[in-house]
Amino acid sequence: MEELIRLLNEGGYSCVVRHGEETRTFSRRGVADLYDLYRSDRDFLKGAWLADKVIGKGAAALMVLGGVARVWTRVISTPALTLLRNGGVEVAFAEEVPCIINRTRTGRCPLETLCDVSDNPVALYPVIEGFVSRMREAAEKEKAIVK
Template identity: 30%
Template sequence: MNNIDLAKMTLLENNHSIVVVKEDKVVYKSDKNGLLPIIDIYDSDKSILNGAAVADKVIGRAAALILIKANISELYTELISENAISILDDTNIKYQYNKKVKEIRNRDNTDMCPMEKLSLSTDDADQLIAKVKEKINK
C-alpha cells in the first residue's frame, strides 16, 4: 500500500480529521476540527510534512496554502473548495478528493468559512497562520 492510500484508509476507517504518512508509517493524526491540526503540526515540526502524504476531511484555501508551504507530496480530502484547487493546480502536489464545492462554509452554513475568507487576503502561509492565530485568540 502506498503512502496516500494508507493515509486515506486511516482517515476514513478511524474518523480522524487529518492523517500524515511518511515512508509507509502514520507519523501524525488528529481528531481536532478545522485548521488547528495543520497549524499545530506546521508550528511544532513542519519537517514532518515535507514530502508527506496527507489525508484530511476538509481542505479549503487556507489549509492548502499551509500544506503547499510545508512541501507535502500528495493530498487526499473528502471535501475540497474550488479556491484550494486553484492554488494546488499551480504545484506538483498530486491530489484527489471525494467532493468539490465552490467554497468551504462556516459551521452553521450561513457564510464562507472564516479561515477560507481570511486566506483570500494573502498567498503567504506564514502571514495567514499569524492572521488565523490572531482571529482565534480574539
C-alpha cells in the same frame, strides 16, 4: 494512499499524515493541527502524503508551505485546489465545491474568506497565523468565563 483514507474514515480523524514509515493522526477541527505541525515539525510535512476530511485555502497554503507531496480529501474548495496544483502537490478528491461553508452553515468559512487576499502561500501564512491566534484567544476567554 488507500491506507491513509481508510484510517481517516475508520478512525474518525480529521487528518492523517504519513512521512516515510511514520503515520500521525489528528482530530481537531479546522487548520489547528496542520498549523501546529507546520510550526513544530516542518520536516515531517516535506514529501508527506496527507488525507483530510475538508481542505480550504488556508489548509492548502500550509500544505504547500510544508512541502506536502500528495493529498486526498473528501471535500476541497476550488481556491484550495488551484493553490495546491500551482504548488506542485498531487491532489485527488471526492468533491470540489466553490467554497468551504462555516460550521454553522450560515456563510463561508472565515479563514477561507480571509485568504481571499492572495494566492501566494507565503503571503497567506501571516493571515493564517493571526486567525489561529484569535481563535485560541477566544477559546481561552470562553474557558475563563465558564470557570
